[in-house]
Amino acid sequence: MAIPTTKATFKSYCLRALGDGVIDINVSDDQIDDRVDEALQYFCNYHYDGVEKMYLKHLVTEAEVARGIANVTTTGTDTVDSSITANWLEGSNYIPIPSSVYSVVQVFPLTGTGTGANMFDARYQLHLNDLYDLTSTSVIHYEMMMNNLDFLQHILVGETPIRFNHNQNRLYIDADWSNDFVGGQDYIVIECYRKLDPDVYIEVYDDIHLKRYATALIKKQWGANLSKFSGVAMLGGVTMNGETIYSQGLEEQKEVENYMLTLEPPIMFGMG
Secondary structure, three states, X not given: XXXXXXXXXXXXXXXXXXOEOOEOOOOOHHHHHHHHHHHHHHHHHHOHHHEEEEEEEEEOOHHHHHHHHOEEEEEEEOOOOOOOEEEEEEEOOEEEOOOOEEEEXXXXXXXXXXOOOOOOOXXXXXXXXXXXXXXXXXXXXXXXXXXXXXXXXXXXXXXXXXXXXOOOOEEEEOOOHHHHOOOOOOEEEEEEXXXXXXXXXXXXXXXHHHHHHHHXXXXXXXXXXXXXXXXXXXXXXXXXXXXXXXXHHHHHHHHHHHXXXXXXXXXXXXXX
């Protein structure tokens, strides 16, 4: 069996599964491309093998700090009396995110070199007051304290609110940019999910669920094309039955989708 490793060989595999080489598959190459892209998109959204959990870090620049402090003005106009308007300030506190990132789960606590960032950090206070002499400090007690510090830090300082929408590719960080960040020194570390690039990780094209799903979508497209000629008799008296092929493709599509929905897609746990 020829294992698909590229988009071209993947398309050939799907067509052979439908009978190409024995019968004509009445689907254009552009339609096949569209259905394969649709299958890849669904696979990345709902199958755990379509994404990878990543930790990305970004060095904050001085220009980003300046933009995070600044505001842009948005004007609202009354729908009845257009002479009544109101100006609203909107923060520009965002950082562009790579388009391959589907979901941002969290931004790790900001404990960089920004002004005042470390003084009120619970871990900083523990090190300052309790760990001056490791010979007289219980390591077990220290480990227990460290395990509870995340909760303590959340109570005393709170988590930094973030907003993310995949269609914007912007990570909004609602922090005090004038004090929490120093351009060229502070890093932002995010936990996110990134879709796999099948051209890099070619094993994606050999995933059994992706192959079945893409084949079902192409089969449904084939049936939709043939249904336009329903009742037309070919040479030899053969009649095209596009509706049956369409129904079979739709049923196979739903079967694969229902299976993927029983999995635990990591995207659903993310923000955005």
